[in-house]
Amino acid sequence: MSNVYCSVYGLSGAAVSSLVGIALVGIAFSTDNWQHIGVNRSYLSALNISEINENIHSDLRYFDRVRGLFRVCFPFELRPKIDGKLYLNPVEEWCTNVDYQMKIMDGPLLPSRITHNAGLWFHFIRTSVAGFICYFMLTGVACVSGLIGCWRASGDNLISTSILMFLASLTGGLGMTFWHVAELYELEKVKDEKLEFFLTWPDYLQKATHYSVGWSYLVAWIGVVFTLASSLFFLSSSLCIRKELKEIRRRNENLSNKNRINLESYATLQAEGGLRGFYLAPPTQPPPLPLVNYYSGPFSHPQSNSFDNISHDDIYMNGLFKPKELVDAKL
Structure with missing residues (x-):
């Protein structure tokens, strides 16, 4: 049963x-x-x-x-x-x-x-x-x-x-x-x-x-x-x-203990100066993207397939890559 x-x-x-x-x-x-x-x-x-x-x-x-x-x-x-x-x-x-x-x-x-x-x-x-x-x-x-x-x-x-x-x-x-x-x-x-x-x-x-x-x-x-x-x-x-x-009762006690631990961790992190150690904070600037050059344009280099000389601001501001292309980019 x-x-x-x-x-x-x-x-x-x-x-x-x-x-x-x-x-x-x-x-x-x-x-x-x-x-x-x-x-x-x-x-x-x-x-x-x-x-x-x-x-x-x-x-x-x-x-x-x-x-x-x-x-x-x-x-x-x-x-x-x-x-x-x-x-x-x-x-x-x-x-x-x-x-x-x-x-x-x-x-x-x-x-x-x-x-x-x-x-x-x-x-x-x-x-x-x-x-x-x-x-x-x-x-x-x-x-x-x-x-x-x-x-x-x-x-x-x-x-x-x-x-x-x-x-x-x-x-x-x-x-x-x-x-x-x-x-x-x-x-x-x-x-x-x-x-x-x-x-x-x-x-x-x-x-x-x-x-x-x-x-x-x-x-x-x-x-x-x-x-x-x-x-x-x-x-x-x-x-x-x-x-x-x-x-x-056992489940309630486990949930209560878990919530108590979370609250204690939150209070500890707050006392240490913020939640950066508890939640992953967004980076201050986009990380470098090792992408393969599949497009030709004003920023392309005929002798090279890399974008070493292109700034990240140019990449994001000019819309050279779409989200799917970012995901499919090859190292």
Whole structure:
């Protein structure tokens, strides 16, 4: 990368990657496709169990659904009957909220009479959401710091922006990690009838249900990676700007030293009685011109090709030689 455009390329990459990263994480945070939960209803219907026949048209667990950080939605044709628990989300899908028991945050941190693993699940999933909130806070501060650094061409501001973006990517990554841990606990650790997680379901429903990640999950990871890349871009651009400013200062110092030397020389020559020793003064009379006589005239000598007997004043005053002829004169 050229030194001239190093900071330009770095800032361009930082701006693009940071905006893309924040946008992707924001999209993932607000959408409900983190997890796809599929249910084999044909398998359940073939079992011909009375409990299944009672719940297959009303229980939410018996329908294909998608899950996000805050909602469980039913975007497919088959969905449960509309009741007070379901509402339309911004994209016109029927959803229900994931209950994090946030209403009790002003009192006990956890619901009463739950198992230890269930309490850990609450801590993990809440920490995941808190990690993403910290991500948006840090990226907001980093954007302001980055704009100030670009406007002032300040390497210190850009390094601060790089650190903030790195911390943002770290908190985003921690949010993703805690979401994974919460999912692991939900599927394999928590067996609490009060929460109705996977391990409390009937065996036939567990066999008929399969989980897979959705596009929101992938978009979130891509956004975190872009945020980390923007941190590296900001760091490289800050180093480039520092290098460029150092080079500019070096050139200014050299120019200042050169001007100082010239001024000192001028003052010395002025003190010695004039500028003749500094600038080449014109001679008091033209120097002798050893020219070949190519012309005949009143000043020509038939026996000689020299102008030894002709004065310089005669040569210049009578216009015997033109400038080109003076240049082309032969010794």
